[in-house]
Amino acid sequence: xxxxxxxxxxxxxxxxxxxxxxxxxxxxxxxxxxxxxxxxxxxxxxxxxxxxxxxxxxxxxxxxxxxxxxxxxxxxxxxxxxxxxxxxxxxxxxxxxxxxxxxxxxxxxxxxxxxxxxxxxxxxxxxxxxxx
Amino acid sequence: xxxxxxxxxxxxxxxxxxxxxxxxxxxxxxxxxxxxxxxxxxxxxxxxxxxxxxxxxxxxxxxxxxxxxxxxxxxxxxxxxxxxxxxxxxxxxxxxxxxxxxxxxxxxxxxxxxxxxxxxxxxxxxxxxxxxxxxxxxxxxxxxxxxxxxxxxxxxxxxxxxxxxxxxxxxxxxxxxxxxxxxxxxxxxxxxxxxxxxxxxxxxxxxxxxxxxxxxxxxxxxxxxxxxxxxxxxxxxxxxxxxxxxxxxxxxxxxxxxxxxxxxxxxxxxxxxxxxxxxxxxxxxxxxxxxxxxxxxxxxxxxxxxxxxxxxxxxxxxxxxxxxxxxxxxxxxxxxxxxxxxxxxxxxxxxxxxxxxxxxxxxxxxxxxxxxxxxxxxxxxxxx
Numbered sequence: 001x002x003x004x005x006x007x008x009x010x011x012x013x014x015x016x017x018x019x020x021x022x023x024x025x026x027x028x029x030x031x032x033x034x035x036x037x038x039x040x041x042x043x044x045x046x047x048x049x050x051x052x053x054x055x056x057x058x059x060x061x062x063x064x065x066x067x068x069x070x071x072x073x074x075x076x077x078x079x080x081x082x083x084x085x086x087x088x089x090x091x092x093x094x095x096x097x098x099x100x101x102x103x104x105x106x107x108x109x110x111x112x113x114x115x116x117x118x119x120x121x122x123x124x125x126x127x128x129x130x131x132x
Numbered sequence: 133x134x135x136x137x138x139x140x141x142x143x144x145x146x147x148x149x150x151x152x153x154x155x156x157x158x159x160x161x162x163x164x165x166x167x168x169x170x171x172x173x174x175x176x177x178x179x180x181x182x183x184x185x186x187x188x189x190x191x192x193x194x195x196x197x198x199x200x201x202x203x204x205x206x207x208x209x210x211x212x213x214x215x216x217x218x219x220x221x222x223x224x225x226x227x228x229x230x231x232x233x234x235x236x237x238x239x240x241x242x243x244x245x246x247x248x249x250x251x252x253x254x255x256x257x258x259x260x261x262x263x264x265x266x267x268x269x270x271x272x273x274x275x276x277x278x279x280x281x282x283x284x285x286x287x288x289x290x291x292x293x294x295x296x297x298x299x300x301x302x303x304x305x306x307x308x309x310x311x312x313x314x315x316x317x318x319x320x321x322x323x324x325x326x327x328x329x330x331x332x333x334x335x336x337x338x339x340x341x342x343x344x345x346x347x348x349x350x351x352x353x354x355x356x357x358x359x360x361x362x363x364x365x366x367x368x369x370x371x372x373x374x375x376x377x378x379x380x381x382x383x384x385x386x387x388x389x390x391x392x393x394x395x396x397x398x399x400x401x402x403x404x405x406x407x408x409x410x411x412x413x414x415x416x417x418x419x420x421x422x423x424x425x426x427x428x429x430x431x432x433x434x435x436x437x438x439x440x441x442x443x444x445x446x447x448x449x450x451x452x453x454x455x456x457x458x459x460x461x462x463x464x465x466x467x468x469x470x471x472x473x474x475x476x477x478x479x480x481x482x483x484x485x486x487x488x489x490x491x492x493x494x495x496x497x498x499x500x501x502x503x504x505x506x507x508x509x510x511x512x513x514x515x516x
Contacts, residue, residue: 006265016265037381038266064284064385069329072259072273084270084331086280086380096263096380098270109287125269 001075005123012039014053019124024056024115026093035092058115060089067103087113087128097128106130137226137367140352140360141170142475147345147463148314149246155188156200158242158346166348171361179207179228179237183217183467186257187248207234214502215414218470219509223370225351235356242346243466254342263378277379277504279331282419284385293333295437296418297324300337300460302445307457309488314341314463338418340459347471365481369512371396379504389508394428401512405429409493410480411451412473414501415458455488470500481515
């Protein structure tokens with residue numbers, strides 16, 4: 001069983017193209033400045049249509065994390081235990097990612113991370129690396 | 133104040149593993165039971181609201197049900213809001229009877245989730261609610277998403293997994309008083325903490341059951357309620373709160389839409405949390421109930437688990453909560469899981485809860501949440 005790959009849509013393509021080229025991107029409203037949590041076609045705050053893509057420095061902190069022991073589907077069964085984290089990026093957006101290396105010393109809420117990338121079944125996904 | 137809507141009939145089927153049951157057979161059994169309870173005939177029903185079923189995915193479950201039962205109502209729909217569905221169905225039914233569009237609306241749920249899907253199948257099907265691009269590729273599951281909330285909760289409040297475990301222990305104690313409950317053998321905090329890890333900090337006994345079962349409620353207008361047999365239970369208040377769908381997009385990991393939904397429902401009823409005699413609140417995980425009890429204002433932040441350990445959620449406690457045993461120990465059969473909470477509240481208010489009866493219960497609070505604490509609906513029910 002293959003892993004579920006992101007079904008890329010026109011409004012999210014710049015994000016995934018960025019991942020494929022090693023660049024983390026996020027959307028900001030050119031009108032009100034609101035950083036968008038997820039890519040979309042109009043701003044979730046002022047509802048204007050002036051969204052712009054920017055490059056993130058890829059640094060953030062762990063908002064929360066969990067170690068998954070029970071895989072949701074057979075595709076993830078060989079990976080357990082793996083770590084899922086919510087990461088708040090310095091620019092103000094949030095990502096769900098796996099933490100490279102799984103459970104390890106230093107994995108904690110508030111810990112600084114860098115976003116890297118890994119290839120999974122022909123797709124490049126962002127992942128978190130605990131900062132030194 | 134009044135919503136001008138009354139619950140006049142309820143029924144809950146057996147729960148657990150029910151071989152030979154189907155989505156429609158459970159719907160029909162629950163519906164006929166609720167109609168008999170109200171003293172109504174199928175032809176008296178002029179409105180039908182269904183929800184959804186993972187074992188019978190269909191665009192028009194309401195129409196499928198009416199065809200199966202053999203009724204032709206003037207209003208029929210199906211809605212889908214996960215664990216908030218049951219409360220939203222009742223809130224919607226109340227609007228239909230209060231506005232004069234219907235006299236008796238049947239809200240009916242049921243699913244053979246355990247025998248039809250198996251535990252593995254249900255876990256996989258539910259993982260589909262993760263965002264297809266920004267959550268599912270990372271192996272998210274519903275328990276893992278709630279675990280992210282739980283980890284943050286423990287971090288911010290200083291509460292411990294043992295305190296959350298006390299919630300599971302009290303639910304099992306409640307279920308032990310209900311002859312129909314799926315799991316009745318007592319458990320201890322140590323057993324919860326030693327159960328299989330699912331997604332840290334949540335363990336198997338922090339998670340709800342997977343069951344077959346069905347439940348239905350008849351909502352009637354003030355005038356039509358006079359034609360029914362049982363003691364009507366008034367819908368005194370209702371409210372909803374919606375903040376996000378996916379946990380990656382939640383505005384907060386600690387504050388959710390239950391705050392708004394409960395404030396609206398309580399204000400509409402003209403009561404406060406201190407007036408509530410019995411609460412039936414969605415408990416998909418121990419953390420779900422802790423966050424909701426605190427957000428709604430029944431307990432101070434970080435105190436829900438400690439309160440459970442002190443017996444405050446038990447029969448005779450400050451807030452008897454989930455007196456049937458909840459999703460954690462009574463049973464969870466999809467949308468019927470939330471409907472069990474509403475049906476139990478009615479049993480309590482009618483004084484029919486037998487060994488688990490809260491003495492002289494007059495005012496009940498019922499709450500459902502769908503998604504990852506995403507969609508919330510609260511009801512205040514009462515009898516005079």
